[in-house]
Amino acid sequence: MSKLLIVDDESDIREFAKSFFKKRGIDVFTAGCGKEALESADNDAPELILLDITMPDMSGVEVLKTLRERGNDVKVIMVTGIENEETVNEANSWGIRGYIHKPLILEELEKIVLAELNGS
Amino acid sequence: MTYFALSNLVIIATNLPMAIFLFLNSQRKSAGERLAFLCIAAVVWGLGSFQYSTAKSADDAIRWWQVANVGSIFSTVFFYYFIVRFLNLHKPKLNFVINFFVCLSLFLNFFVPGTFIGEVRFVFEQMYYLYWPIDQFSVYLAYYIGFFFILLFYSFYLLVQNYLQAVMARKQQMKYLLLGMATGFIGCHACFVPVFGFDIYPYLNILIAFYTIPIGYAIAKYRFLDTSFVLTRGGIFLCVYTLVLGVPVWIGFRLLGSGVWLVPVLIMAIFATIGPFIYLFIQKRAEDALLTEQRQYQATLRQASLGMGQIKDLKRLLNLIVHVVTRAVKIENCKIFLRHEDSSRYVMKAMKGVSSGKGGYNYLDFDSPLVKYFKQMKEPLVYEEIKQRLYDSGGAGLHEIEQTLRRMGAALVVPSFIEQKLIAIISLGKKRSGKMYSHDDLAVFSILANQSALAIENAQFYEDMQRTHVQLLKAEKMATVGTMADGLSHQINNRLHAMGFIAGDLIDTIQFGKKKNGISDDSKEILNELEVGLNRIQENVKHGGEIVGGLLRYTRKGEQGFTAVEFGKLLDSAFEMAQFKIKVNLLEVERHFDGKLPDIKGNFTQLQEVFFNLIDNAYDAMMQRKEELAEEGYQPKLDIFARQVGQKMEILIQDNGMGVKESDMHKLFTPFFTTKATSEKGTGLGLYVIRQIIEDNHGGKVNFSSKYKIGSETQLILPLAVETLG
Numbered sequence: 001m002s003k004l005l006i007v008d009d010e011s012d013i014r015e016f017a018k019s020f021f022k023k024r025g026i027d028v029f030t031a032g033c034g035k036e037a038l039e040s041a042d043n044d045a046p047e048l049i050l051l052d053i054t055m056p057d058m059s060g061v062e063v064l065k066t067l068r069e070r071g072n073d074v075k076v077i078m079v080t081g082i083e084n085e086e087t088v089n090e091a092n093s094w095g096i097r098g099y100i101h102k103p104l105i106l107e108e109l110e111k112i113v114l115a116e117l118n119g120s
Numbered sequence: 121m122t123y124f125a126l127s128n129l130v131i132i133a134t135n136l137p138m139a140i141f142l143f144l145n146s147q148r149k150s151a152g153e154r155l156a157f158l159c160i161a162a163v164v165w166g167l168g169s170f171q172y173s174t175a176k177s178a179d180d181a182i183r184w185w186q187v188a189n190v191g192s193i194f195s196t197v198f199f200y201y202f203i204v205r206f207l208n209l210h211k212p213k214l215n216f217v218i219n220f221f222v223c224l225s226l227f228l229n230f231f232v233p234g235t236f237i238g239e240v241r242f243v244f245e246q247m248y249y250l251y252w253p254i255d256q257f258s259v260y261l262a263y264y265i266g267f268f269f270i271l272l273f274y275s276f277y278l279l280v281q282n283y284l285q286a287v288m289a290r291k292q293q294m295k296y297l298l299l300g301m302a303t304g305f306i307g308c309h310a311c312f313v314p315v316f317g318f319d320i321y322p323y324l325n326i327l328i329a330f331y332t333i334p335i336g337y338a339i340a341k342y343r344f345l346d347t348s349f350v351l352t353r354g355g356i357f358l359c360v361y362t363l364v365l366g367v368p369v370w371i372g373f374r375l376l377g378s379g380v381w382l383v384p385v386l387i388m389a390i391f392a393t394i395g396p397f398i399y400l401f402i403q404k405r406a407e408d409a410l411l412t413e414q415r416q417y418q419a420t421l422r423q424a425s426l427g428m429g430q431i432k433d434l435k436r437l438l439n440l441i442v443h444v445v446t447r448a449v450k451i452e453n454c455k456i457f458l459r460h461e462d463s464s465r466y467v468m469k470a471m472k473g474v475s476s477g478k479g480g481y482n483y484l485d486f487d488s489p490l491v492k493y494f495k496q497m498k499e500p501l502v503y504e505e506i507k508q509r510l511y512d513s514g515g516a517g518l519h520e521i522e523q524t525l526r527r528m529g530a531a532l533v534v535p536s537f538i539e540q541k542l543i544a545i546i547s548l549g550k551k552r553s554g555k556m557y558s559h560d561d562l563a564v565f566s567i568l569a570n571q572s573a574l575a576i577e578n579a580q581f582y583e584d585m586q587r588t589h590v591q592l593l594k595a596e597k598m599a600t601v602g603t604m605a606d607g608l609s610h611q612i613n614n615r616l617h618a619m620g621f622i623a624g625d626l627i628d629t630i631q632f633g634k635k636k637n638g639i640s641d642d643s644k645e646i647l648n649e650l651e652v653g654l655n656r657i658q659e660n661v662k663h664g665g666e667i668v669g670g671l672l673r674y675t676r677k678g679e680q681g682f683t684a685v686e687f688g689k690l691l692d693s694a695f696e697m698a699q700f701k702i703k704v705n706l707l708e709v710e711r712h713f714d715g716k717l718p719d720i721k722g723n724f725t726q727l728q729e730v731f732f733n734l735i736d737n738a739y740d741a742m743m744q745r746k747e748e749l750a751e752e753g754y755q756p757k758l759d760i761f762a763r764q765v766g767q768k769m770e771i772l773i774q775d776n777g778m779g780v781k782e783s784d785m786h787k788l789f790t791p792f793f794t795t796k797a798t799s800e801k802g803t804g805l806g807l808y809v810i811r812q813i814i815e816d817n818h819g820g821k822v823n824f825s826s827k828y829k830i831g832s833e834t835q836l837i838l839p840l841a842v843e844t845l846g
Contacts, residue, residue, distance in 0.1 A: 010614050010617070010618050012618035012621065012622060013614075013617060013618045013621050016618070016621040016622045016624070016625040017621050017625070019625050019629075020621070020624060020625040020628050023628060023629075023632060054610060081609070081610050081613040081614065081617075101665070101669070102613045102614065102616070102617040102665065103613060103616035103617035103619075103620045103661045103662065103664070103665040104617065104620065105620055105624055105658050105661070105662060106620065106621055106623075106624025106625060106627075106628065107624060107627075109624075
């Protein structure tokens with residue numbers, strides 16, 4: 001079963017995305033902050049992480065950076081809101097599959113996520 | 121020397137300089153020139169009279185009487201000619217008759233003894249005087265009565281007749297003329313009394329010396345004070361100096377006889393010493409009495425002038441000026457026309473009282489004759505003076521000025537200068553008393569006007585400063601909004617994102633549910649409806665996201681580097697941004713370029729800002745035209761051209777909006793200048809920012825051209841991303 005980690009500080013997003021992807025037979029983990037995200041990445045070994053950039057404790061880019069520094073080359077899709085290109089470029093340099101802009105319709109997200117998970 | 125001889129010297133001494141002055145200052149064939157001839161005639165009379173009054177023999181005296189006669193013949197004739205010219209009359213037939221008589225009398229005077237020149241007799245124990253006893257017929261007497269007297273009275277008749285019809289300044293002027301002429305001719309004819317056998321000493325001969333004073337005054341100056349004022353001055357002057365000079369001489373000759381000079385000289389010295397003081401004292405008293413009212417309001421105006429600088433509110437200041445002037449001087453109306461650069465006009469900003477002018481001007485164009493006149497002359501203009509000059513010379517250009525003043529209902533217009541800049545024009549109506557504006561008035565109004573100019577500029581500066589302050593605040597507010605927008609957008613985006621997910625998941629659930637067996641048709645119907653609604657929510661989320669993104673791009677000045685920018689996309693995003701501010705669908709937008717354009721080298725966000733501003737400006741201009749001109753069938757149209765020119769891209773944005781007045785063109789790229797109808801609409805930063813982005817940041821070029829009420833065109837030259845070959 002494919003494993004997906006959804007990192008977002010919005011519980012509504014985590015909850016509904018989880019419900020949505022679970023129905024597609026995906027094992028969904030969620031994290032509400034950077035610290036949780038890193039823990040889950042270590043413990044649950046997801047194949048794909050949907051990583052929100054703006055979070056209260058640490059930014060998505062920092063999470064990504066930490067992961068890479070720890071030698072974790074898990075696939076990451078950055079979820080950007082209003083962040084400027086510089087942030088995106090920085091994330092890019094740490095190796096990401098791509099980024100999506102909020103707000104995104106689930107249907108579209110589904111296509112992207114499924115493509116990534118099946119491709120592996 | 122006798123009194124009579126002395127009086128003749130005085131005649132020469134006053135008339136000769138007057139003649140020279142008039143010759144130098146008059147045009148050919150003008151009234152002034154004819155008056156100069158009259159003065160010359162008086163000089164001839166003075167010369168002849170001096171000589172015969174000091175002649176030792178009867179023969180000498182007769183010869184000089186011939187000369188004196190020439191003076192008297194011509195003085196009458198030139199007086200007539202002067203009056204005719206002055207009154208603009210044309211009497212060619214009469215001229216012929218007069219010229220004939222002049223020639224005849226000169227002929228008789230010199231060549232026919234016993235007609236003009238006959239016997240002389242020794243009179244007053246001092247001189248040989250012409251003698252044509254009144255009880256015997258003589259050609260001279262017939263001439264004197266039949267020609268001189270009649271012509272003289274005819275001249276006076278013309279003058280008086282016109283005087284009665286004249287108004288204002290001209291009336292004043294004619295008053296002086298009448299006064300002067302009467303003085304001169306009383307003096308002149310007093311000298312003929314002894315000729316006809318009445319032994320009355322010709323004391324009044326001296327009047328011929330002074331008649332020129334009021335006349336010269338009236339000729340040289342058209343605008344006038346109160347006659348009473350000059351009369352008083354002149355009268356006092358005459359009285360005092362007749363006393364100072366006359367009394368000692370009279371005493372010397374009449375009482376003590378020649379030789380005993382001590383007493384008269386002493387008396388003269390005393391009088392001469394105290395004379396001027398008495399004169400000044402009496403003059404001041406008299407003027408004070410005459411001009412109390414005038415002095416009072418002049419003081420009020422001076423005081424008002426001083427206080428004006430304290431007022432910072434322009435409207436209040438202008439109202440104060442018109443109010444004070446109207447109240448203090450008691451005039452019918454007062455208006456202030458203020459320089460308005462934007463419309464190239466002087467616009468009436470304050471008014472008090474009722475204007476007698478027809479139609480009444482509310483503005484004066486910069487190139488109107490009156491404004492031009494002020495720029496040249498820089499001094500107050502009296503309506504009557506213009507009318508007078510028009511009357512005298514029919515001068516070109518004056519006609520329009522006269523008309524302007526009449527329409528303004530102005531009796532006096534005072535320019536208000538700061539250095540070379542005409543700040544304002546103050547228009548004053550007639551005085552309620554009907555009196556003329558005096559020289560003193562003009563001086564006071566000039567001071568008032570110049571103080572006003574300073575105060576007005578002061579107030580304008582203050583207002584400008586406040587306006588700039590407001591605009592700065594606005595710009596600052598914009599910046600704050602920009603910063604806030606960042607945080608706000610993030611929050612809104614997250615909400616939208618969550619809502620989208622919730623809706624998406626619910627749709628998903630419904631779709632799963634529908635596939636299950638055993639669901640009734642009714643339930644399916646309900647699920648379908650729910651699905652439609654949730655889909656709507658998703659659409660709204662998407663659209664909301666676009667709005668937030670656009671807003672963000674708008675508030676965020678591009679901080680990224682330069683990339684290859686596709687013009688079509690750039691334009692799309694600019695329109696996308698613009699739709700949050702304007703109703704894009706009101707415009708007909710036509711793009712005159714195809715997809716083969718090379719990319720521009722630029723900063724997307726900055727360029728987006730530029731095109732957003734251009735679209736915004738064009739939109740405002742077109743809406744302004746739509747509202748202000750309200751033309752039937754007007755369709756706002758925006759044409760966008762783009763083409764490659766060498767290694768550059770040339771972009772033209774054309775609108776058919778209101779356009780910009782030529783007078784405003786030079787200010788367009790100044791920060792905080794806005795032509796937009798209300799300052800609410802624009803911050804006045806648009807074009808300034810555009811120029812900075814295009815020229816400073818991109819090394820491009822911006823040109824702006826516009827025709828008022830036709831439209832504007834902005835040309836942008838931008839570098840290409842990749843240098844193309846060829």
